[in-house]
Amino acid sequence: MSIEIDEAYLKRQLEALLRIASPTGYTDEIVHYCSGELERLGLKPELTRRGAIRAVRQGSRRHGARAMVTHLDTLGAQVKSVKDNGRLEVVPIGHWSARFAEGARVTVFSSAGSFRGTILPIKASGHTFNDEVDTLPVGWRYVELRIDAVTTSRQETLALGIDVGDVIAIDPAPELLENGFINSRHLDDKAGVAIALAAIEALERTAATTPVDTYWLFTIAEEVGVGASSILTGDIASMLTIDNGTSAPGQNSAEFGVTIAMADQSGPFDYHLTKKLVDLCQSEGIPYQKDVFRYYRSDSASAIEAGHDVRTALATFGIDASHGYERIHMHALVSVARLVAAFAVSRVDIKRDAREISGVEGFTHQPTEEADNPLPPEFGSTGSRNT
Known part of the structure; x- marks a missing residue:
């Protein structure tokens, strides 16, 4: 019997998570929120020094445990310098194009408090620069942050308390449509976090039993490559990462069902664990497709590269325009949550x-x-064609 996912709960969690700014390096508040929700669901979260979360749902035995991992951090930016005109030169946190930064509304977190602003091309006015607004190259050197405060010089901006290194959060600008489509920044990986919470809620609501302990992991620096490098324990034998899969020309991902990653830039995922996910999709009637990602890495890669000897797999929700203004569909989120719950209660095949x-x-x-x-x-x- 399939475990039913509460779609309304999943959607509420996604909306709540998107309201909390959490660029890598500025994740404390979303850690507090996620920890509180885990406690409300009946789990006891443990935090590392920097705030990665580990919560265990007990199963029939401890050894050979499973882990489900998502990441709380998102893309963002940082102040590189304060310019003579009072505006800010910025650099990205994580890997994303300045093409998607142009026009974004943002919050600058300074030691004196937060400030609102907009990232603009350095030549933003056609009335001033004419055709140069169209010929300006794309890149972080060609944008600047205009602060919504009274300042026209470097000295005035510094006097506000804004300085080099301040973290910048990009507004998600979410729009959730009645037909199931969701447009927003930072769906990578807040949609994955919502999926994990919805799977936990379903397991708790149905009082489901699991053959081994299940570790629910929430990392805070995946976008800069750290991810699950230091949060696993020796009891964990297999780890399922929940993240986005890029639906784009040349890819086999889709915005519907589950996209099971067969490999990413760090190499193939574990043969047996990946096959188990495919088998579960088939037995549970969960739509799925497979894909290979050439320019992609996740919490699984960081765990393996850190030396953890665990089987890893990656189940994704298809996302269009990844690391930009992204789009997903609720069908994929519910499908992945169903697979996560099914994996949690499934038997252990490799004892x-x-x-x-x-x-x-x-x-x-x-x-x-x-x-x-x-x-x-x-x-x-004989192999000869009959004529």
């Missing part, structure tokens, strides 16, 4: 994974046999 090191007995095999490929009727037994 030796409960031990970090053991002998060859019980170690897995991968299929190598030649596939059955019978000849079509028009060919005879």
